[in-house]
Each structure stands twice: as structure tokens, then as C-alpha cells.
Amino acid sequence: MPLRSVSLQLYSVRQAIEHDLAGTLARVAEIGYQQVESSYRLYSRGPQFIDALRAHSLASPTMTSPLVDVDLHAVFAAANEIGAHTVVETFVPEQFWTSVDDAVRVAEHLNVAAQVAAGYGLRVGYHNHWWELERLFDGRTALETMVDRLRPEVVLEVDAYWAAVGGQDVAALLSRLSDRVRFLHLKDGPIDRENLRQLPAGQGKLPIPEILDAVPDLEVGVVEFDEYAGDIFQAVDASLRYLRPLVTP
Template sequence: MSVTGPSSLNSLSLQLYSVRNALDEDLAGTLARVAEIGYQQVECSYKLFSRGPEVASALRDSGLSVATFTSSLVDTDHEAIFAAAVSLGATAVIDTYIPEEFWTSEEDVDRIAGHLNRAAVGAAAHGLRVGYHNHWWELERQFAGKSALELLVDKVRPEVVLEIDAYWVAVGGADPVAVVRNFGDRVRFLHLKDGPISRDNLEQRPAGQGRLPIDAILAAAPQVEVGAVEFDEYDGDIFEGIAASHAFLSQRLPGAAV
């Protein structure tokens, strides 16, 4: 039996990586604080889930549902990952990090697409979708006149979806509004942070406090199911940061308000 239910359309979530240090110190207390801020959903990783059954229990006790689940899908035990995702009620498993050194050629893109395609077939048997989340290098790297991310989308199965990190798109030199619009229905999830458009993670800011055109991005992607607040790092109190993002985005995602 799943712990949680599926996410609602146009809803707001929190990528729990943002509060990873607090989770290490106090799992239950951190999740309770996330819920107190107003979040109803989170994005949970297989790494966190693997800490043990206390994770599912703490999520249940906090009232947080799991909108999306993240894990590497390259050379991993897909069955264990998919079983974990189903147990938490997630509808998609997203590979959120294939390092820059693995994107050096079209052949690299072919290999990555192959991994995602195999995962997608296995995921479907569990009622799940597979997705991919970008960083800047998939936009910055160009092959045959296309970005590596565009080539990847050309090569993966049609049911493979995207979780677009709009900030990293901009850091990679692309227009996030155009990218979201051009990929259309492939974009089912967003990561939303803000800042000066810099690779320095400590410069990341809450949504609405930087240069990212968040309103235009959301307008370009009405099909997006969940927008997830995320900070890779934060130079301040992370709970204040995720609260500021929630306050800004809950006015823009109709399913987010409490």
C-alpha cells in the first residue's frame, strides 16, 4: 500500500535535497517544518528513502505526499527503485544528475538515451513514468546544431518526460521560456529557483528574487503537473529560503495554496 497519493495538477512541491543537512540532523522535525511552511508535497530521493522505514513513517506523520521520486537510472537496480517510488505514491521517477563528463559526444547522448529507454519500459510495468532533469551542461553542449538536451529528447521514447530546471537552462545560455515552450508536453515537471544566473550555488535565491522570468516560464508550460522548489545551496537560513519561495509560487500555482 502506498503511503501517499498522486500529485494534483499545477501544484507546488519541495525537492528535499534542499534541506538535506537538516534531514541528517532531524528527519521528522525537518519534515514537520516543511509542512508547517505550507508545502503539501515533496520530491524524495531513493538515497533518502534507503535510510530505512523511518522515512516513510516520517512522511506519513507530517502529512506530506510524494509527488515525484528521484534516482540515478544508469546501471542501477531499477526494480528496487520503482518499488520504492510506488510505495510512496509517486507517479514518476526522475534521473536528476548525469555528470558533465558523460556528455562529450553524440555517442554519449545515445548511451544515456538507451539507459532512459530501458528504464521507461520497466517503469511502465509499475505504472510509473521516467523523466530526466537537466543541469547547464546539457544546454551548453552542442552537437550538429542542437543542444545535448534536444538530441536526448529526439532519442528517447515518447513516454519519457522532462523535469526542466529553468535556472540551469538559463545558466547554460538558453532561454528557459523558449526551451519550456519548445519541448511542449514533454515538460511535466519544473525545478524552480532563482538568482543572478550563475554557476555559484551559494548565489541561488528564492523564487522571485533573481533574474529568472518565472511568470513567463509558468505561462509557457500550462501542462506542468508539479513545480518543485529547489536549492542546491543557500547562503542563509534554508527554511527562510524555502518559505519565501513558497510564498511567491503559491500565488502562481493554483493547486499550491493551503
């Protein structure tokens, strides 16, 4: 099973961060996380974010940021300061996935970003929601249609749950994309679009061990929640306790 390390997407605890950034990162570290997925938005809050990361010895191998219509040099300089090696575009809205031409345009933006990122010693990646998997062009998912046009150095961070919501056999999808997939977002639940029904990894319908087996080059499994109906810290703790025994460095 190729899960090498576990991280936490800080979007999961965004509400706590708004009230107490340093205290939230302290609690994340106390739970047992040694890595987080940060964001350009958090970096832009000022030096207190990086100070808190360093104070609690939290690495950030990945950072999320828009990669379209932004100052790419500022984004990649921030990633270098944070210590990330990959910057992931996490949200291209559903209305921009209506045709093959749309998928091509997304690929073109990522390819441009990848060329700029290389000058900073970085990679770029793409993170999906359900619509890139639900939408088909000539029987092929919009995500795969985009991937066909990507430069070879662009990687994927596949949200396994949203891929399932998009109607995919996730392990089969990952097998088809395995040469690109370096990161997985891992949450669980009943496989629907109701964010508040999301559950910690291992408590829902997602076949996580089978999914992990389909990604031989996986670098990090990233715990993430869009929403959670209970105590989010208990949820991210439960996910880590489920995933940690699966780690094989």
C-alpha cells in the same frame, strides 16, 4: 498560468535532514508544503522516512534516483511504496555529454528504465544541469539531442535556473520541449554557477511567470536549492509564498 501545484525537493534541506529527519519534515509541513520530491537515497534510510512523510501528510508525486547501473526493480518498488508516480534521473555528469553518441546512450538508458517502470505503473523523467544546455551538436542542445531519441512516455523535469546558466532563453527552450515537460525545478538568482548565490523564486533574474506560461502541461513546480547562503527554511518559505499565488489547480 499553468502552475497546478508546488513541491519541495528535499535535497534543499539535506543538511537539516541529516541531523533530524522527522523534525525537518515537520518543519517543511509547517511552512505549508503539502508535497515533496523525495529520493531513493532517503527511502533507503529505512521506514522512518515514509513514517515521517505519512505523519505530516506529505505527498511525494516524484522521486529521484539514478537509473543507470542500479536495481531498477528495487527503485520502482520504492517509488510505489512512497506513492510517487514518476521517478526522475537527476544527474548524468558533464563528462558523459561530449558527443551525439553520448546523448544517444543516455536516451537508451532512460528508454530501458521506462519499459521497466511501466510494469510498476510509473513514468521516468530526466532532470538537467547547465551542461546539457551549454553543449551543442550541430546547433542543437545536447538535451534536445537526447530527447529526440526518447520513448514518447519519458518526461522531463527541467531545471529552469540551470537552463538559463547554460545560455538558453528558458521560455523558448520550454516551448520547444513543451510536449515533454511535466515538472520544473524553480530557484532564482543572478544566473551563474555560484550555488551560494542562489535565491528564492521571484528574487533573482529568472522570468518565472514567462517560464510557467511556456509549459502548458506542467504538473508540479518544484522548489529547489543546490545551496543557500542564509537560513534554508526561510528561503523555501519565501519561494512558496511567491509561487502559491500563481497556482491555478
